[in-house]
Amino acid sequence: MPVTVRIPSVLRNLTAGLETVSVSSANVEQMLAALDAAHPGIKARLCDDAGKLRKFVNVFVGEEDIRFLDGPATALKDGDTVDIVPAIAGG
Secondary structure, eight states, rough: OEEEEEGGGGGGGGTTSSSSEEEEOOOOHHHHHHHHHSSTTTTHHBTTTTBBBBEEEEEEETTTEEETTGGOOBBBOOOOOOEEEOOOOOO
């Protein structure tokens, strides 16, 4: 199932500058693997050594935060848009 993944600007150096990438995946975990297969190194920036999303990385399917759905097992359907949003702190 093709989904569109919106890439944050801080990671676009890994996607040759692409703002969006299309991958086929049944859930968020598979989407991360497919994204990394197409753009090596991106998953390492999003996930820790155990393969879990880093605490400062937020992932949304449509308008829904996957933390309030099924986490990485959140199902994706054809045409979904996935937003990867790294938390930003400053002061």
